[in-house]
Amino acid sequence: MTHSPATTKAAQRGFTLIELMVAMILGLLVVAAAGSLFLSSRKVYGTTASVNRIQENQRIAFEMLARDVREAGGNPCTRNIVNMLDTSKPGGNYYLGWADGLSGADGTGPNGSDELTLYLANGASISVTSNGEPSANIGVNSTTGLVVNDILMVCNAEVAAIFQATSLPSGTSIQHNSGNGNPGNLMKPFQIDQASFDASVGGTNAPGYCFLPETPKNPNCLNEPSNSPAQVVKPFGVRWYLANNGRGGTSLYRQVVTNGGATSGTPAEIAEGVTDMQVTYKVGAAPSYVAAASGLAWKQVTAVHAQLEFEAVRGALTKNDTEGTDNQVLTRSLDDYILLRNHQDIQ
Structure with missing residues (x-):
């Protein structure tokens, strides 16, 4: 007959209550430390993100x-800016001090x-092809992107003039007739500076500034050719x-x-x-x-x-x-x- 060895009481002993409590306390300390580290890191992350x-x-x-x-x-040209809009109306007065x-x-x-x-006035520009007399017409290579009543600026190395487009005939011309419109253009041609413009008596054939004088020069043009290109932009x-x-x-x-x-x-x-x-x-x-x-x-x-x-x-x-x-x-x-x-x- 065989006999199994007797199991001792020491081999069957488990954790005591004190040991279990110590283990739980140590575990809680580890969890608390990890939680504190997580919350601290979360705070740093949130603050850094902010x-x-x-x-x-x-x-x-x-x-x-x-x-x-x-x-x-x-603007693409000069600081000498002339406002030819009707300054008695809000839109024209807006540009009075545009310079x-x-x-x-x-x-x-x-x-x-x-x-x-x-x-x-630093947007896209349109090239001026003709302006040989001080009339209400500026020849351009295109009117794409423009609409009637747009307020525009034409300029070269000498003068920049702000005006309102009253018509866009044929897609290659910008007219700036005086009279009607809001604010509308004053009954004066372009001038070399604001003081000369304000003193001008106006009129259809009055002397004025020509952005591209022709040869022979029109007698109503007050200036000689500047030999600089002229452009139209939208201020x-x-x-x-x-x-x-x-x-x-x-x-x-x-x-x-x-x-x-x-x-x-x-x-x-x-x-x-x-x-x-x-x-x-x-x-x-x-x-x-x-x-x-x-x-x-x-x-x-x-x-x-x-x-x-x-x-x-x-x-x-x-x-x-x-x-x-x-x-x-x-x-x-x-x-x-x-x-x-x-x-x-x-x-």
Whole structure:
């Protein structure tokens, strides 16, 4: 008869209650440490994502705003701009100071933010083929993209004139008759500068500036051939401002305005979470920057100081992600000085 060895009590013994409690406590400590590390990493990730989002908004806002500011007052030809529109009407008055390049307003937006409007003519151009007499007709190689009543600019190296197209006959001509229209053209031909234009008595056959004088020169042309090409472009304004974005915050917007303010494009949201924009201006060689004010010599502004305040926005993030260690919303400032290229004197 065989006998199985007897199993000892020591071999059958399990964990004691104390050992089990110690193991559970150690496990809880490991879980707590891992959880704390996870939450800390999640907080760092969320904060980093919020800051990165602010920085991206700052970069976009600065790049686009700076580009428009640098080009303010620019056109393919010259800074000598003559406005031949009827300035007694809103559309014509809009372009009266177009050569200034920019204008601003203080405290008109949310949180007392400023507004900035820039005037540009740096789009696609159309070549002028004939303008040998001071008539209401400019020969061009195409009128594609233009419509009757568009406000346009014709220019060469000497003069840039703003006018309204009253007709586009044959697709190769732009007429700018006086009289009717809104704002319409004054009954005066092009002139060499604004003062001469304002003093002109006008009339169909009155002397005036010819962008492409012919040979022999028409006796009503006040100028000799400039030997520079002439072009037609469409001037426009760009308005930068803050407004409510419909998501519980404010954003920076850019809006294109054409035809003397009669046509306003859909505002484009450039950067979200912008809570303030303050703009000041350097006039001439003055050492300090000043706020926008009535009578400010806009044509002499050489630089713009833009200060924008940004705050973190939630979007797909949590409230905790957008807050700093003080439980306040994360904020950053953008502080930049931008030179106006078209207002700098050539040395």
